[in-house]
Amino acid sequence: MEVRRRTGLLLQSSGFSGDLTVRETLLMWSGLTTGTRPVDDVLDLLRLAGRADVAVRVLSGGEQRRLDLACTLLGHPEVLFLDEPTTGLDPESRRGVWELVRGLRDSGTTVLVTTHYLEEAEALADRLEIMHAGRIVRSGAPHEIAEGHPATIQFLSVPELPDLPVEISHERGLTLLRTDDLQRTLTDLLVWAQRRGQVLDGLQARSATLESVFLDIANAEPVPATSTSGGQ
Numbered sequence: 241m242e243v244r245r246r247t248g249l250l251l252q253s254s255g256f257s258g259d260l261t262v263r264e265t266l267l268m269w270s271g272l273t274t275g276t277r278p279v280d281d282v283l284d285l286l287r288l289a290g291r292a293d294v295a296v297r298v299l300s301g302g303e304q305r306r307l308d309l310a311c312t313l314l315g316h317p318e319v320l321f322l323d324e325p326t327t328g329l330d331p332e333s334r335r336g337v338w339e340l341v342r343g344l345r346d347s348g349t350t351v352l353v354t355t356h357y358l359e360e361a362e363a364l365a366d367r368l369e370i371m372h373a374g375r376i377v378r379s380g381a382p383h384e385i386a387e388g389h390p391a392t393i394q395f396l397s398v399p400e401l402p403d404l405p406v407e408i409s410h411e412r413g414l415t416l417l418r419t420d421d422l423q424r425t426l427t428d429l430l431v432w433a434q435r436r437g438q439v440l441d442g443l444q445a446r447s448a449t450l451e452s453v454f455l456d457i458a459n460a461e462p463v464p465a466t467s468t469s470g471g472q
Contacts, residue, residue, distance in 0.1 A: 248317030258297030389448035391422035
C-alpha cells in the first residue's frame with residue numbers, strides 16, 4: 241500500500257466508463273487515491289476544464305489520453321510510469337505533455353516513459369534504454385548513445401560535389417552526407433561552395449539523432465531466431 245501511494249501509472253488504455261463525464265471520472269478516481277489534488281486543478285493542468293461535463297465516450301482520442309493522464313496525476317506520485325503517454329495526441333497537445341513531464345521531473349518526480357517516438361525520448365530523457373527485438377541494446381544518456389554514430393548534412397542536390405571522404409546518397413532531389421567529423425566536413429563543404437559561388441539551398445547539418453542511431457542498430461544487429469518445440 242505504501243508503494244502504491246507513492247507511484248502513478250498510465251497504461252495504453254484506461255477503460256473508463258463512457259457514460260461518466262470527465263469530472264465524474266476524476267471524482268471517482270479521486271476517491272480511490274490518497275492525498276489527491278483538487279479535481280479542478282487537474283482539469284486546468286490537462287486543459288480539460290472546458291470538457292468537464294462532457295461524457296467520456298464523446299471525447300476525441302487526444303482528449304481521452306489527457307483524461308488518462310489527469311487520473312494518473314491526481315495524486316502526488318514520487319515515481320511515475322507512463323506507457324506511450326502521447327499516443328493519439330496532436331502536435332500541440334504532445335508538446336504540452338512534454339512540458340508537463342519536464343515540470344514533474346524538475347520538481348523531483350522520477351518519470352519512466354516507454355515510447356516509440358524517438359524525438360520524444362530525445363526531448364525528455366536524462367537516461368534511456370533502446371530495445372531491439374526484445375533486448376536492450378544501448379543504455380546511457382542521449383548524447384552518450386549518439387556518440388560514434390555519423391552526423392548528417394543535407395541540401396538540395398547540385399550539379400557536382402567536392403571530393404569529400406564521406407558517405408553520399410541522393411533521394412528526392414536531396415543530397416545527404418553522413419560524416420564522422422561534422423565540423424570538418426561542413427567547413428570543407430562551405431569553403432568549396434564559397435569559392436565556386438555555389439548556393440546550397442535547404443542546407444541542414446546536425447549530429448546523430450536517436451532515430452538514426454536506432455536505424456543503424458536495427459540494420460546492423462540481426463533479429464534473434466525463434467524456435468518452437470513440439471510437446472507430447
